Amino acid sequence: MSNEELTERERALIAEFDDLLADPSLWAVPDPELEDRVVAAITVEAERSAPAGSVTHSYSAMPSRRRRWLATAGAAAVGAAAAAVFTLIATRDSSPAADATVAMTGTELAPGITGSAGITSGASGVEIHLEVPGLPRRDGGEFYQVWLKNCDGSELVPAGSFHELDWAIAWAGVSTDDFPLITVTKEVAAAPTDPAQGSSGEVVVAGAVAPCPT
Amino acid sequence: MSQRADEPSLVSAFVAGDELAVRSVYGAYSGLVMSVAMRVLGDRGLAEEATQHTFVQAWRNARSFDPERELAPWLVTIARRAAIDIQRREARRPADALDDADPGDGALVALPPSAEAMWEAAQVRLAVDALPPDERSIVRLQHVDGFTHSQIAEQLGVPLGTVKSRSYRAHRALAASLAHLREEAP
Structure with a gap:
């Protein structure tokens, strides 16, 4: 390193x-x-804990490009971004609060496991938003798969x-009105055309957003 | 390190769960938190997990945080704890024979850096983050990659004199930012 112009003290430091x-x-x-994941996690918790209508974010309503621009501005200058925060807070509507919290229960493959799904x-x-502690971590091509399922079990939608x-935090592009059952299965990575791409059927945890007709 | 004048109001918005405040805090401190987590865990995926936990945990505890205090030391403390928790969790996982283990595996690290050592490293990171991007990249190429000024000039496609002057400014700024760490020592 060439530090000829630094003082002796600066070089030593x-x-x-x-x-x-x-x-x-x-x-x-x-x-x-990671930024979007952090914001999603916090906004979900904020919605759940705040009185209805009092949360000031609108995560899903803001275009991604705009969100990213604002994040860059925040990194570059906290002051400028903070000013933008308060300006924009005053002009945006609130988002709806969390709809429901569902109890998640372990099956015979995961006895004693309990948790929740917001x-x-x-x-x-x-x-x-799943919080189901106690399941062993799955790595090396093995993983947990979250699904939404309709009441008669004829249709299954992957959620992550x-x-x-x-x-x-799992996501699915269907309504829980039509797919009210949440299941989590044990899966392994498989080739695109491998039948193992579907559900293994090894459900470890399950819950229901609404009861199914009997 | 002086507190940013706007932090108290930013913390208030962060506590309220406002998205833009969360993004502002994340944008300003995610690199710092990530570097703390990487120092403990040595694994990028685990460090990102710790980074996410840190910001969520910070939000959960933000109501008890004094907005007049600085955010950085508080976040560093949370990040270190989050990373140590993950390190312990990983250490509990069934392990292969030590001979087969990756030397960089976070689970092999016996002791995490002390809180003092971590805060010192964090302040170096904050000092680096405060540099203009063109100066920061030169410091990184010099110290991490071991490049000479000539190699940096070639790598960045800028004149050698520009590299030298930016390096000088950057190191002078770093020395000024970090001097208090040594002045505090007896």
């Missing part, structure tokens, strides 16, 4: 921190997609795959 500056972890930057319907689909369900 930089040298003291050289190990940290040379550590790649110091420079780590999260995947850009259901929030939006323009892009239904968001399912996960390593674990301690805290996860």
Whole structure:
């Protein structure tokens, strides 16, 4: 490093921190997609805990490009973004609160497991915020798959795959009015045309947004 | 480190769960939180998980946070705890023989950095984040990749003199930002 123009004291100071500056972890930057996941997680919790109509965000209503621009502005200058926050808060409507919280119960494949699923319907689909602790983590091509199912079990819609369900957000492009059953199965990765692409049928956790007619 | 003048109002909006406030806080501090998590876990996927937990946990606890305090030390504390929790969880997973383990596996790290060491690293990260992007990239190429000024000039396609002057400005700014860490020591 050529530091000819730095003072002796400045050079010594930089040298003291050289190990940290040379550590790649110091420079780590999260995947850009993580921001949306964080915002989604917080806004769901905020909706659930706030009195109806009092939450000031509109996540699904804001175009992605605009959201990303605002995020960049926030990173570049917290002050400018904060000013934008309050300006925009005053001009936007509130989003609907979470629709329902569903109890999730382990099957004979996961005895004793209990948890919850927060259901929030939006323009892009239904968001399912799962908190089902205690299931063993699945890795190496094995994973949990969340599904929405209709009452007679004839139709199944995938809502996302996960390593674990301690805290996860699933999405599906159908209404829980038509697909009120939530199931979680154990799956393994498979080729595109492999029959294993469908549900394994190994349901570990299940819950119902609404009762099915008997 | 001085508190940003607008942080108290930003924290209030963050507490309310406002999306843009969440994005502003995330945009300003996600790199810092990620670097803390990476330092503990050494695994990018796990560090991102810890980063997400950190911001959600911060939001959950934000009502008890004094808006007059700085956000960065608070977030670093939460991030370190979140990363250690994940490190412990990973250590409980069934393991292969140690001979087969990846040396970079976070579960092999016996002790996480102390809170003091973590805060020092965090302040270096904050100082780096405060640099203009063109100066920051030169510092990274110098320290992480070990490039010379000439190699950096070639890599970035800018004159050698520009690299030298940016490097000088960047290191001078870093020295000024980090001086208090050594002045505080006895």
